[in-house]
Amino acid sequence: MTQRAPAWQRYGDSLALLAGLVVLWWLLSRWAGEEALTGPAETLARARELLQSRRFHGHATESLTALGYALLLAALGGLGLGTWLGVRRLAGQVAEPILVALYALPKITLYPVILLIFGLGLPAKVAFGAIHGVIPVTIFTLNAVRTIRPVYLKVARSLRLTPWQAFRTVWLPAALPEIVSGQRVGFALTLLGVLIGEMFASQRGVGFVLINAIGLNDVPTIMAAAFLLAVFAATVSAILLKIDRALHRRTARA
Amino acid sequence: MTRAGWIRIAIVLGAIAALEVVTQAGLVSRHTIIPPTAMAAALWGLIGSGEIMPDITKTLSNVAAAFVLSAGGGFVLGLLIHAAPRLRRALDPLLATYYAVPFFVFYPLLIVIFGMSDLPIIVIGFLFGVVAMIIATLNGLDRVPRVALKVARLSRMDPVSIALLIKFPAATPYLFTGVKLAVAYSFIGVIASEFILSGAGLGFAISYAYNNFDTPRMYALMLFILVSVTAVNMVLHTIEQRMLRRRGLAR
Numbered sequence: 001m002t003q004r005a006p007a008w009q010r011y012g013d014s015l016a017l018l019a020g021l022v023v024l025w026w027l028l029s030r031w032a033g034e035e036a037l038t039g040p041a042e043t044l045a046r047a048r049e050l051l052q053s054r055r056f057h058g059h060a061t062e063s064l065t066a067l068g069y070a071l072l073l074a075a076l077g078g079l080g081l082g083t084w085l086g087v088r089r090l091a092g093q094v095a096e097p098i099l100v101a102l103y104a105l106p107k108i109t110l111y112p113v114i115l116l117i118f119g120l121g122l123p124a125k126v127a128f129g130a131i132h133g134v135i136p137v138t139i140f141t142l143n144a145v146r147t148i149r150p151v152y153l154k155v156a157r158s159l160r161l162t163p164w165q166a167f168r169t170v171w172l173p174a175a176l177p178e179i180v181s182g183q184r185v186g187f188a189l190t191l192l193g194v195l196i197g198e199m200f201a202s203q204r205g206v207g208f209v210l211i212n213a214i215g216l217n218d219v220p221t222i223m224a225a226a227f228l229l230a231v232f233a234a235t236v237s238a239i240l241l242k243i244d245r246a247l248h249r250r251t252a253r254a
Numbered sequence: 255m256t257r258a259g260w261i262r263i264a265i266v267l268g269a270i271a272a273l274e275v276v277t278q279a280g281l282v283s284r285h286t287i288i289p290p291t292a293m294a295a296a297l298w299g300l301i302g303s304g305e306i307m308p309d310i311t312k313t314l315s316n317v318a319a320a321f322v323l324s325a326g327g328g329f330v331l332g333l334l335i336h337a338a339p340r341l342r343r344a345l346d347p348l349l350a351t352y353y354a355v356p357f358f359v360f361y362p363l364l365i366v367i368f369g370m371s372d373l374p375i376i377v378i379g380f381l382f383g384v385v386a387m388i389i390a391t392l393n394g395l396d397r398v399p400r401v402a403l404k405v406a407r408l409s410r411m412d413p414v415s416i417a418l419l420i421k422f423p424a425a426t427p428y429l430f431t432g433v434k435l436a437v438a439y440s441f442i443g444v445i446a447s448e449f450i451l452s453g454a455g456l457g458f459a460i461s462y463a464y465n466n467f468d469t470p471r472m473y474a475l476m477l478f479i480l481v482s483v484t485a486v487n488m489v490l491h492t493i494e495q496r497m498l499r500r501r502g503l504a505r
Contacts, residue, residue, distance in 0.1 A: 009340075010343055010344075013340055013341075013343060013344035014343075014344045014346075014347055014348075016344065017341075017344045017345065017348070032366060032367060036363065036366035036367070037363055037366065037367075090257070090258060090261070093256075093258035094258045094261045094262045094265065095262075097262065097491075098262060098265075098266070100487075101484055101487055103438070104434075104437070104438035104441070104483060104487050105479075105480060105483055105484075106441050106442040106445040106446060106457075106479065106483065107442075108442070108445060108446045108449050108450075108457070109445060109449070109457070109460055109475075109476050109479045109480070110476065111449075112460065112461070112464035112472055112476075113286075113287065113476075115464070116285065116286045116287070116469075117286060185353075187354070188351075188353045188354035189353075191354060191356070192353075192354075192356050195356050196356070196446060196450065199450050200449065200450055200461065211450070214361070214451070219363070222363070223363075226355075226356075226360065229355065229356065230355045233351065233354035233355050233356075234351040234354060234355070236354070237350065237351040237354040238347060238350075238351055241347065241350050241351065
């Protein structure tokens, strides 16, 4: 980026683009017909209905619980594993290609194994979500720790910082921006994993609502649930992106 | 081969051997996991009888179509978006949050639009892969040396030959990252949609075997997917390393 445009222009352009997408959606729904593709207004109305119904609350709570546990496992597990692999150079060299290969695998093929191990229910969803999220978090953390500039570590050593001081004042601030980027990717994939887990062999959760609506060809519910999911995912992701960019900018200035 | 490479092979082989021992000794139920040798034997039988060939062809051709569309489309879209900085700034937050939205949910709508064929699945694979390619293209174009563009302007090249002769080669390493992601995402998108929603293909065959408690068949199909995806990735990795070495950028 050469220079930053004024804020009103940046937000204005993004809003105009969103408005354009909504108009496109409206046109498509006019063209394909209401029963094939629900328009924006009807989708919003159905989404409001869903949000107010007690049944949907149960499903949403179930999904959020699974997502919460899975995120916790993925974030902490990835952070721990990534830090260890980043500090131990040889272990990192051994593990990185394996991790990258695992990242590219369609993990859904392994879902039946997880179902056989954990049984039907919450633990399987949590495990599946966590498996999706933990790999990118590990890869990003590994690279963050590995690429800390050696001069920082030398300064820490020559100032004779205790390990805790070095971690708090040198390692953490230096690696944090990349770690946050990893958590952002991890969040998106964990959500995807939990949803796929709910769509296959499950009786509860937003994924189940979706697959049920797909089976009944209940287009308004599909659109409304997809819309709510997209809004939720985009909001969390946007907040993480904001933190991510702020941290990166701070590091670039320093 | 480096020391890390040997250790890596040892770890992978050790893990397979451990799984074999644990399952053969009966520490894990045969209904949960079968020994790797049994998986390989089942896969050999399936391929030998030829009964999964239609599924294999279908899945692989869908993945190939999704990949070609997303890599090609992503490159062209990336070029266009890069040429319009204001559009790019506006798109930026959308691109960054794109992968948080699960696309499978649009499968029924795609069926309505494209009909009951392979097309909806290819479109899902395309939607998965294209944004990774767009982002990689933008990254690559940002790093085209200024001086190369100035030379192009001085020799009055037209936009198409600038794209083909200057921008494309200069951005290749970054484009290759996008290509690798597009392959991975095409596989994930196609197989996941088959798994959850479709009635044919390898993904469907796995979920069908799972629902019928046909564990050996399920593991055989999983093994096939794991091996073929890993093989594709290794080939891409080798090509990438060779390319980077030629440019003196190898790690």
